[in-house]
Amino acid sequence: MAIHNTPFTLVAIGLLIYALAYWGYSRAIDRKIWQPDPARPTPAHMYTDGVEFFPVGRYVLYGFQFNSIAALGPILGPGIALIFGWLPAFLWIIFAALLIGWVQDYSALFLSVRNEGKSFGPLAYELIGPTARKLLLGFLLFYFLLINAAFIFVVAVVIDVFPSSFWSLLFLVVAAFITGHLVFNVRMNILAVTALAIALLVVGIVVGTLFAWPPPGSLTLGGKPGSPYTLWLVPVVIILLLGSLLPLPRLITPMNYIAYYPVIVAIIALTVGALASPLTGIELAVPAFKGFEGTFGSGPLWPALFVAIACGAISGWHSLISTGISSRQLDVETDARPVGAGAMLTENTVGLTALAAWVVLAPERVSPVIFPQGATKLVAPIAGGEAAAPFISTFFSIYMVFMAITILTILGRYWRVVMAEVFSGTSLSILGNKYVASVLGFVLPIAFVLTGSWINIWLYFGGTNQLLAGFALTIVAVYLLQQRKSASYSLIPGIFMMITTLAAIAYQVYVFTVATSQAMLLHPTQNILKEAAGIGAVQAVNGFSVVVGVIMFILGIAMFALLLKALSRAKAAAVKPAQ
Amino acid sequence: MSEKRSGVFGKLRDAVKQVTYGMALHSQVTGVLKTRMYIEHLFTLMILGDMLGLPILPPYYSLRLLPYTIPSIKSWKHRFYRERDFTDIIYG
Numbered sequence: 001m002a003i004h005n006t007p008f009t010l011v012a013i014g015l016l017i018y019a020l021a022y023w024g025y026s027r028a029i030d031r032k033i034w035q036p037d038p039a040r041p042t043p044a045h046m047y048t049d050g051v052e053f054f055p056v057g058r059y060v061l062y063g064f065q066f067n068s069i070a071a072l073g074p075i076l077g078p079g080i081a082l083i084f085g086w087l088p089a090f091l092w093i094i095f096a097a098l099l100i101g102w103v104q105d106y107s108a109l110f111l112s113v114r115n116e117g118k119s120f121g122p123l124a125y126e127l128i129g130p131t132a133r134k135l136l137l138g139f140l141l142f143y144f145l146l147i148n149a150a151f152i153f154v155v156a157v158v159i160d161v162f163p164s165s166f167w168s169l170l171f172l173v174v175a176a177f178i179t180g181h182l183v184f185n186v187r188m189n190i191l192a193v194t195a196l197a198i199a200l201l202v203v204g205i206v207v208g209t210l211f212a213w214p215p216p217g218s219l220t221l222g223g224k225p226g227s228p229y230t231l232w233l234v235p236v237v238i239i240l241l242l243g244s245l246l247p248l249p250r251l252i253t254p255m256n257y258i259a260y261y262p263v264i265v266a267i268i269a270l271t272v273g274a275l276a277s278p279l280t281g282i283e284l285a286v287p288a289f290k291g292f293e294g295t296f297g298s299g300p301l302w303p304a305l306f307v308a309i310a311c312g313a314i315s316g317w318h319s320l321i322s323t324g325i326s327s328r329q330l331d332v333e334t335d336a337r338p339v340g341a342g343a344m345l346t347e348n349t350v351g352l353t354a355l356a357a358w359v360v361l362a363p364e365r366v367s368p369v370i371f372p373q374g375a376t377k378l379v380a381p382i383a384g385g386e387a388a389a390p391f392i393s394t395f396f397s398i399y400m401v402f403m404a405i406t407i408l409t410i411l412g413r414y415w416r417v418v419m420a421e422v423f424s425g426t427s428l429s430i431l432g433n434k435y436v437a438s439v440l441g442f443v444l445p446i447a448f449v450l451t452g453s454w455i456n457i458w459l460y461f462g463g464t465n466q467l468l469a470g471f472a473l474t475i476v477a478v479y480l481l482q483q484r485k486s487a488s489y490s491l492i493p494g495i496f497m498m499i500t501t502l503a504a505i506a507y508q509v510y511v512f513t514v515a516t517s518q519a520m521l522l523h524p525t526q527n528i529l530k531e532a533a534g535i536g537a538v539q540a541v542n543g544f545s546v547v548v549g550v551i552m553f554i555l556g557i558a559m560f561a562l563l564l565k566a567l568s569r570a571k572a573a574a575v576k577p578a579q
Numbered sequence: 580m581s582e583k584r585s586g587v588f589g590k591l592r593d594a595v596k597q598v599t600y601g602m603a604l605h606s607q608v609t610g611v612l613k614t615r616m617y618i619e620h621l622f623t624l625m626i627l628g629d630m631l632g633l634p635i636l637p638p639y640y641s642l643r644l645l646p647y648t649i650p651s652i653k654s655w656k657h658r659f660y661r662e663r664d665f666t667d668i669i670y671g
Contacts, residue, residue, distance in 0.1 A: 047661075049654040051616045056605070059594045063601020064609075121664035137665060184611075248614055253607045260603045324666055325609065414668065421665050 005284050006277040007356035007378065010090055014352040017094045018345045026102055026341040029489055033480065034110050036333035043117030044329050053117060055331040058338050064329075065343035067260065068321045069105070071407045072151055073311025074351035075400065077462065079358045079366055080308040080455055084301050085289035086359045092305055093355065096313030097348035100493040104469050106340030107476040107490050108319040112327030113336060115479075119324040120472070127478045128566040132559065136471075139555045141422060142548055143316075143464045144415045149445035150461040151404040152236065153454055154368045159232045161216050161225050161369040162397035164208035166232065169401050171204025173239055176255035184249045197258045209394045222528045226369055228449045229528045236405075237442045243409030244416065244438045252409050259402040266375075266399040267350055273378040274356035280381035285362040297455045297511060297522070303504040306497075307462035312351020314497065316468020318344065357396075366455060372396035408442075415441040448548075450541045452523035456508055460549060463504040467556050470497035474563045481570035491567075498563075502556050509549035516542040616658065623648050623655050 003009060030036060044055040056064075081089035112118055118126070125133040159166045175197045182188040182196075217225030219232055243251050273280075292301045298308075311317065322340060330336060357374040375396040380389045416437035423432035430436055448457050473494030480487035515522045519535050526538050584593050626648045628635035636644075 047657060049657055051612045051654070051658070052609075056601075057597055059597035060601035060605055063598040063603075064605040065601075067602040068606060119664055119666040121666040122662060133664075140665070248610045253610050257603055257607050264602065320666060417668050418665050 003278045006282060007274040007284065007359060008277045010086075010359070011271065011274040011352055011356055014090070014094050014097070015349070018097055018348060021098045021102060022341060022345055025098060026106065026337055029103070030106075030337045033485055033489065034107075034333075034336070036110075036336060038332045038334050040333055042113055042330045042333060043327060044331060047117065047328075052325075053328045056329040057331060058335040061326055061329055061331075061335065061339045062342050065105075065321065065326050065339050066346050068325070069311065069315065069318045069343060069347055070263070070350060070403070071311060071317070072154060072400065072403050073315055073317075073462075073465070074309075074347055075312075075354040075371060075403065076154060076368055076458065077309035077312055078351060078355040079368070079370060080298065080458055081305050082286050082358055083290065083294050083298050083308075083366065083455075084292070084305055086284060086286045086355070087288040088301060088305050089309060089355055090352075092309055093313055093348065093351050096309075097345060100473075100497070101314040101348055102341035102344040103490055103493055104314055104316075104473050104476075105318045105322050105344040106336060108472050109322040109327050109330070109340040110333075110336050111476050111479055112323040113330055113333060117328040120320055123323060123475060124471075127475055127482070127570075128562050132562050132566075135555055135559050135562070137418065137422060139464070139468070139552070139559065141415075141418055142552050142555070143468060144411050144418070144441070145445055145548065146448070146457070146461040146464050146552075147317075147411055148408060148415070148441060149448035150457050151408050152233070152240075152442070152445050153228050153449045153457055155236050155401050155404045155408075156228045156230050156233050156449065157226050157368055157454070158372070158397050158400050159236070160220055160227065160230045162372065162394060163214055163216060163219075163232075164205075164212050164394040165397040165401050166235070167208035167211055168201070168204040168394065168398040169239070169405065171200055171207070172255060172258060172398075172402065172405075173242075173251070175200040175204075175258055176251050179254035179258060180250050183254065194258075197254075198261055201258060201262060205391060205394050205398065208398075209391050221532075222525065224525070226367055227525045227528075228452055228454075229525055233446065233449070237446075239405065240408050240412055240442050241438055243405075244412030244441065245434065248413075252406075252413075255409070256406045259406050262395065262399055262402060266396060267353065269379045269383065270353040270357055270375060271349070273375075273382055274353050276382050277356075277378065280378075282360050282378055282381065284359045286359045295455075297453060298459065299504070299507040299511070303463075303500040303507065304459060306500045307459055307466050307504040309351060310462045310465045311347055312354065313348070314466060314469045314493075316465050316470075316472060318347075319469065319472035368400065368454060369397075371400060375399075412438060412441050447541055447544045450526075450529060451512075451545060452521075452525035452529075456511060456522060456545070459504060460508050460545070460552075463501045463508065464552055464556075466497050467501035467505070467552075470494050470501060471559055471563065473497060474567070478563070478566045478570045481567065482573050498556070498560050502553065502560065505549055505553045505556065509546060509553060512542050512545040512549060516546055619651055620655065620659070623651065 044053050047053040078089050115123060121133050121136060124136050179193050179197045182193045183190060219230050220227045221229040294300050294304055298304045326339060357371055357378050360377050361370055361374045363370050372393050376389055376393040380392050383392060416434060419437035420432035423429050473490045477487035477491035477494055514520060516539050519539055521527060521538060522542060530538050584590060625635045626641050626644050629638060629641055
């Protein structure tokens, strides 16, 4: 067997490039541009309050940053990118890892550290102007809607094909309630509670796999497994609403804690599985290159590829974490590189190992359910073989479900606070109500889910996510120019990401517009909606996506224009460099 | 965290322990601290309500409880006066 035709080669080359990015390029930027000074007090020391501002060691903060930025993005994006073959996906992941991804996370972190630990909103206000903050607020509102849509879609179809994962999810929820009670009310030892919670999770996986009820697709309208038109959406939305509405220590805090353990095991298993592929005989099943054209839904390689792989390459979500939390807990400035760049390069590794799981299968149609199947094929030979395969596929399906659910519950809470901010004091203040906003946050995304087209929803989500990253990179460039420092390392990727993502959003608006105006089905599953409520309902669902896309595009263009103005102002500004 | 260990393996063990804590628990701890912060804000408001023109508690009880509030007044003032934004509240 040729070693170059195995996932090993992808992962090994990728890890070498990541090492180069961390010990070469990021170190050079760190020394030349930001020049960290270990003696300069950070916001964690200047404003210590023991709640938001307090110094934390670099290893703790690295772990926290990685855990906060890790979600479904790096796992699912490579699957869509395979429309163009594995080579473009691989090249974009390593190119972004080297020159763009860590640049955003690290620079946003440093920007906030040098600006009293301010978060993204105040930074946009200060460096660009008041309109920028308002635009950002509107942008985030729709951004969360799209993340929710993309992740709910994935959870629905994965549970539909692997019903065992629902029972495991239910065990997770029950374990979270028990853990929360034992830790916060009974004050039991955390190690004993952790052991109990993990035992419950293992029982959940075993019971889910052996129980395997109902059969795949039996709760799907139309009866075809893997469709988002599934009744599984109902219990999933109920769990999400509970997470969004209950106090944090009751469900979200313990649930995120317990979910960490299977997630970390999955990441390690995938990495080992990929590196062991020359021994296990697992080969690449996807062609290296399939062409530039893509499909009607995806559009051509540019811009689709660059928004398809989100967090595994670059993600705007990370800048919110870097500026909102990590910058306030950085002990010394020299920790910014291991925390910001180190965590992002670890996330890139997750994207790379996920790509390794996707490329070992060659399905006819791209779907989120291919990932657990590919991961099982990659890992089963080193973890018990055929006998263990059903348990491993349940494990990887819950890996996806847990990754989505834990972030969705946090986003649900965030969404309702942003809704309250937007609508309080207006005639629509009811929309800011805790219960109304929570329901809207999880029910509105179902309108996207009913398009049935995962690729389009994902590319919408990726477009807005990467556009936010473009904003962050350019805001960093504005600050650096004000300080009379070289900004090209951040400005060039920032401009590239903004142009690319705006083009991607525009293309998706075009796709949805064509589907709406020509009464076209975006996906065969929309036949179910057509038969139930007529073609008008299909057009309404697709038309809703057009409206959201147009709003996102307008907000993006307006922000782009403001950033360009701010850049020209910054070039003309005469600010002395920070001492 | 516990005392730092010396030697390569000791340092490695420390690092793994801290990364594990950071990944598994730090965000949960931050979330719990924030919940406590909001409750403390409420407590401070109850005790100092008189000064703000909000007679929430009779002054007798406010004065009896004042010593419990004094230690956290400085950080409360800092948090209270700091500009808050929608991008500040990702974890509660």
